[in-house]
Amino acid sequence: xxxxxxxxxxxxxxxxxxxxxxxxxxxxxxxxxxxxxxxxxxxxxxxxxxxxxxxxxxxxxxxxxxxxxxxxxxxxxxxxxxxxxxxxxxxxxxxxxxxxxxxxxxxxxxxxxxxxxxxxxxxxxxxxxxxxxxxxxxxxxxxxxxxxxxxxxxxxxxxxxxxxxxxxxxxxxxxxxxxxxxxxxxxxxxxxxxxxxxxxxxxxxxxxxxxxxxxxxxxxxxxxxxxxxxxxxxxxxxxxxxxxxxxxxxxxxxxxxxxxxxxxxxxxxxxxxxxxxxxxxxxxxxxxxxxxxxxxxxxxxxxxxxxxxxxxxxxxxxxxxxxxxxxxxxxxxxxxxxxxxxxxxxxxxxxxxxxxxxxxxxxxxxxxxxxxxxxx
Amino acid sequence: xxxxxxxxxxxxxxxxxxxxxxxxxxxxxxxxxxxxxxxxxxxxxxxxxxxxxxxxxxxxxxxxxxxxxxxxxxxxxxxxxxxxxxxxxxxxxxxxxxxxxxxxxxxxxxxxxxxxxxxxxxxxxxxxxxxxxxxxxxxxxxxxxxxxxxxxxxxxxxxxxxxxxxxxxxxxxxxxxxxxxxxxxxxxxxxxxxxxxxxxxxxxxxxxxxxxxxxxxxxxxxxxxxxxxxxxxxxxxxxxxxxxxxxxxxxxxxxxxxxxxxxxxxxxxxxxxxxxxxxxxxxxxxxxxxxxxxxxxxxxxxxxxxxxxxxxxxxxx
Numbered sequence: 001x002x003x004x005x006x007x008x009x010x011x012x013x014x015x016x017x018x019x020x021x022x023x024x025x026x027x028x029x030x031x032x033x034x035x036x037x038x039x040x041x042x043x044x045x046x047x048x049x050x051x052x053x054x055x056x057x058x059x060x061x062x063x064x065x066x067x068x069x070x071x072x073x074x075x076x077x078x079x080x081x082x083x084x085x086x087x088x089x090x091x092x093x094x095x096x097x098x099x100x101x102x103x104x105x106x107x108x109x110x111x112x113x114x115x116x117x118x119x120x121x122x123x124x125x126x127x128x129x130x131x132x133x134x135x136x137x138x139x140x141x142x143x144x145x146x147x148x149x150x151x152x153x154x155x156x157x158x159x160x161x162x163x164x165x166x167x168x169x170x171x172x173x174x175x176x177x178x179x180x181x182x183x184x185x186x187x188x189x190x191x192x193x194x195x196x197x198x199x200x201x202x203x204x205x206x207x208x209x210x211x212x213x214x215x216x217x218x219x220x221x222x223x224x225x226x227x228x229x230x231x232x233x234x235x236x237x238x239x240x241x242x243x244x245x246x247x248x249x250x251x252x253x254x255x256x257x258x259x260x261x262x263x264x265x266x267x268x269x270x271x272x273x274x275x276x277x278x279x280x281x282x283x284x285x286x287x288x289x290x291x292x293x294x295x296x297x298x299x300x301x302x303x304x305x306x307x308x309x310x311x312x313x314x315x316x317x318x319x320x321x322x323x324x325x326x327x328x329x330x331x332x333x334x335x336x337x338x339x340x341x342x343x344x345x346x347x348x349x350x351x352x353x354x355x356x357x358x359x360x361x362x363x364x365x366x367x368x369x370x371x372x373x374x375x376x
Numbered sequence: 377x378x379x380x381x382x383x384x385x386x387x388x389x390x391x392x393x394x395x396x397x398x399x400x401x402x403x404x405x406x407x408x409x410x411x412x413x414x415x416x417x418x419x420x421x422x423x424x425x426x427x428x429x430x431x432x433x434x435x436x437x438x439x440x441x442x443x444x445x446x447x448x449x450x451x452x453x454x455x456x457x458x459x460x461x462x463x464x465x466x467x468x469x470x471x472x473x474x475x476x477x478x479x480x481x482x483x484x485x486x487x488x489x490x491x492x493x494x495x496x497x498x499x500x501x502x503x504x505x506x507x508x509x510x511x512x513x514x515x516x517x518x519x520x521x522x523x524x525x526x527x528x529x530x531x532x533x534x535x536x537x538x539x540x541x542x543x544x545x546x547x548x549x550x551x552x553x554x555x556x557x558x559x560x561x562x563x564x565x566x567x568x569x570x571x572x573x574x575x576x577x578x579x580x581x582x583x584x585x586x587x588x589x590x591x592x593x594x595x596x597x598x599x600x601x602x603x604x605x606x607x608x609x610x611x612x613x614x615x616x617x618x619x620x621x622x623x624x625x626x627x628x629x630x631x632x633x634x635x636x637x638x639x640x641x642x643x644x645x646x647x648x649x650x651x652x653x654x655x656x657x658x659x660x661x662x663x664x665x666x667x668x669x670x671x672x673x674x675x676x677x678x679x680x681x682x683x684x685x686x687x688x689x690x691x692x693x
Contacts, residue, residue, distance in 0.1 A: 018691065049489055104473055104685065106412070163671040164680055166410065166473065167613055171660045171667070174606065178657035185650045296477050303474045338488035345416075345482020349464065352475055356468035 014364045027358045034354030035318075038347040039064070045342060050333040058333055070328030071321045083212040085320040086219035087277060091291075091298035092305075092312050093219075093226050094270030097263045099299075100230065100307050101243040103158065107169030109295025110176030111150045111268055113288075115275020117180050118146030120198065120286040123279075124187060127200030135201050139280050144272035150176060151268025152261060159257030173295070177288045184287065195285045203281040215281050222273065227309040229266075239263055271295075300348055322347055382517040383635075384627070389520035389591060390634050391626030392528040396583030397608025398626070399532045399619045400576040404458075405612060406539060407572035408552040408683040409465060412476025414580050415605025416483020417457045421581020422588040422601060423487040424453020429499040429589070439506045443523060446503060446589070447582065454581020455574045457483055462573035466566055469687045484602045487584075496595040504593045524586040531579055535619035548572055552681035555688040565688060583608065607633075610663040616670065616678050629659045 043060055052058045071081040091108050098105040119139040126135055150172060157163035184193040205211040230236040238259050242249045249256050278290055301319055305311035326340035397418055404411045411417070428449030432442055461479055464470045505512050508522040539545035550558040551568045559565045587604065588597045611629055615621035632655055670678040 016691075045486075049493065106473060106477075157668055157671065161668070161671045161674075163668055164684075166685060167609075167680075168664060168667055170412075170606070171610055171664045174610075174660040175657055175664070178653040178660075181653040182650060182657075185653060191649060293481075296481070300474050300477055303471060336489040336492040338485040338492075341481045341485025342489060345478055345485060348474075348478035349460065349482070352464055352470045352478060353468050355470060359469075 034350040038350035066328040067325030070325040086216040089316040090274040092301040101239045104166040107172045110173035111147045111271035112275045114150045115143040115147035115272040116279040116290045118142035119279035123201030143276040147272030148268035155264035197284045385517040387630035391630030392525045393587045394608045395528040395626040398611035398622045400580030404576035406552045410685045413479025416480035417577045418584035418605045419487035420483040421450040421454035422584030423490045425450030425585035426499045433498040450585035451578045455578040458574040458577025466569045491598045
């Protein structure tokens with residue numbers, strides 16, 4: 001009697017067990033539910049901060065309609081949404097190979113910024129002195145080299161001395177920021193540090209379709225290429241093995257250091273491409289905010305997609321949708337311009353949290369279950 | 377006063393922002409959690425404190441009460457952020473980097489939304505002199521050292537003492553080094569991780585509050601806060617995971633960051649415009665150098681906690 005009492009006091013209400021696998025539709029049902037819940041919380045937060053919502057000038061329906069309006073409201077908005085998504089997708093692809101081998105590269109922001117800087121530096125110094133087609137090629141090469149160098153430095157130290165890559169790559173972001181702001185001071189003699197649009201080195205749009213179509217197509221092509229590289233090439237296989245277990249990789253004769261460095265070069269090259277798209281394709285200029293935090297957002301996008309390039313189209317789309325929708329909200333409902341960050345943050349919390357319910361099963365303890373075991 | 381002394385005091389005052397931030401981050405990291413949400417937490421700490429001051433700024437409460445309530449507001453809001461982080465990473469076992477980055481996005485954004493709604497004449501103009509005690513009447517650099525500065529130094533030293541001289545600290549470090557072994561000897565890993573993340577976040581939040589209300593004491597201060605959160609994370613490495621070292625480290629960082637604007641006052645030294653970004657880059661370069669040197673020397677006591685960044689699954693031990 002006493003023993004069962006003690007047991008009851010210590011019996012937890014539920015326990016957790018890891019799922020072996022989960023039906024595809026179940027996993028997505030959980031994720032969709034999480035996003036829906038997150039959106040409900042966003043509505044609540046918006047209600048707190050928007051006077052227009054509180055006084056009834058706008059309704060919650062308007063609030064949710066903003067997400068659609070902001071991304072697909074007009075044709076221009078739609079293309080802009082697709083462009084933002086394409087750039088984010090490209091940076092997300094860049095961080096993916098490293099993540100698959102559990103190399104926590106959070107330096108995509110700096111790597112991409114160096115790519116933008118490299119392309120613009122070439123356009124600044126060589127613009128007008130060489131033919132435009134040649135200039136664009138040199139810019140491309142410069143972007144790739146700058147980004148790859150920025151990415152490979154932490155990898156070299158990781159491979160040789162096991163230097164903590166998360167902290168190293170994080171610091172490299174800020175070094176890159178100040179490299180750019182140094183050159184802005186040098187390049188802009190007026191002291192305003194704002195480099196205007198350069199005349200040369202603009203990536204020409206395709207002869208047909210929208211001006212952003214080229215960027216979108218490049219991004220899509222890279223998605224497919226990276227998918228093939230990661231899934232169906234020897235390199236991709238080695239990355240997966242190093243990610244699963246470094247020891248296994250070593251025992252099976254792989255040179256782990258080489259794999260780390262090579263993968264980071266791939267990451268850097270992709271960042272360079274993204275930087276080129278931003279620098280030559282869109283801005284024709286560079287500033288410390290050229291990448292605007294997308295390097296960090298990309299990490300979350302890549303993680304949400306479970307490092308699968310194809311699924312990443314969906315997650316990059318979701319984040320871009322939230323961003324453009326929330327931008328519309330802050331405009332329509334008169335909340336601060338920082339509101340998109342709040343929306344994205346909340347939704348991410350819910351998706352991050354929902355992964356737990358996909359990976360684990362909560363088993364409720366049955367009454368008297370522990371007691372029976374004691375009796376045995 | 378001597379210009380160099382002025383300069384050092386100025387650096388100290390600036391450095392207190394990162395002193396809070398990195399002391400908080402060290403406590404979190406010692407439990408094995410790399411909280412990249414610290415910039416967001418610091419932002420929200422600042423917002424929390426200002427929210428309270430916005431309510432009581434003109435209420436005519438006695439000065440010390442206002443000061444303490446403001447600090448408590450910052451602590452509470454930042455600890456709430458820490459709670460979100462630890463719920464997601466400890467209970468729901470989410471990836472720490474991703475959770476931290478989401479927390480920063482969320483915190484920095486929400487802070488800007490909150491701060492843009494408040495009236496700086498209420499939360500800032502009145503209370504800021506109260507926080508300058510005991511040097512509020514001075515006109516030299518000493519006036520930069522207020523209540524929150526001394527609290528920062530006290531917390532940094534006290535945290536070192538707790539971490540390295542008490543049983544609680546030993547347990548906490550054990551959790552960060554090897555949670556499996558810590559669990560085996562009967563330490564409640566979950567409790568330690570939760571407490572470390574929440575207390576660490578609370579301390580970091582005070583840094584944001586200090587920056588807005590005392591160091592900058594301006595209406596636009598909140599816009600430039602986030603970057604110092606990242607600098608705080610850098611300082612953790614620079615201080616080799618020892619809270620008392622952050623006092624020295626934050627002075628050096630504060631010196632490098634503020635000298636670009638201060639150094640012009642010193643005769644015989646000329647700083648060109650172009651050199652300023654390079655000076656600001658130095659803290660990060662130093663940090664990278666420290667990170668590389670410690671990893672090459674590979675001395676055990678200078679390393680990051682062994683399980684930093686890894687979630688603990690009891691079932692997978």
